Amino acid sequence: MSTKQLLKILIGAAWLDGKVQPEEQHYLQRIAQQKWLLEDPDLKPWLYGLRSVSTEECYRWVDEYLGRRPTPADCQSLLEAISGLVYSDGEVDSAEARLLMQIQQKEADLATSPDLHATLVRAIQKLYRKWVSQY
Known part of the structure; x- marks a missing residue:
């Protein structure tokens, strides 16, 4: 998960209401400057309001940022x-x-759904124990 991807998401979030507010624009440019992305050619049109999202x-x-299997920490961040x-x-x-609610829901879904890997390991262990106990 890259800083550039995260900044793109922040830019997109600023556009969700149809217009980037001056405070949001200032916030985005400050973050871009802190992360050395202010002059990034891919981000520049969005950072300066030349292109909407x-x-x-x-x-x-x-x-794309969260991927297919995000962790609760990824969602929280x-x-x-x-x-x-x-x-x-x-x-x-x-x-x-x-x-924000959609991301919170993804996080909640992760917390309530069992980890597939752990479930598979437990099932294999159970089968192995059953097999061993038969012999």
Whole structure:
């Protein structure tokens, strides 16, 4: 998970309400400067408001960032980063809230679903014990 990917998600989250607020723009540029990405040619059009980000793009970036098997820590880290942005202008738009809720739901789903690897290991151990006890 790269810093550049995370910044793209933050840019996308800023666009969710259809317009990047001045406080959000300042926040994004400050983060980009801290991470040495302010002059990145891929990010520059978004950082300076020259290109908008669709809702679909933002959600796709989130899915790419988290991958197929994110950890609860991955989700929590992303939630914290996006929260910093969405609260920077003092308002949380409903589209921004939906994104936060979707990530929270992914985190909750991870906490309640059993780890496939651990489940498989337990099943194999059970079969092995059963096999050993028969002989």
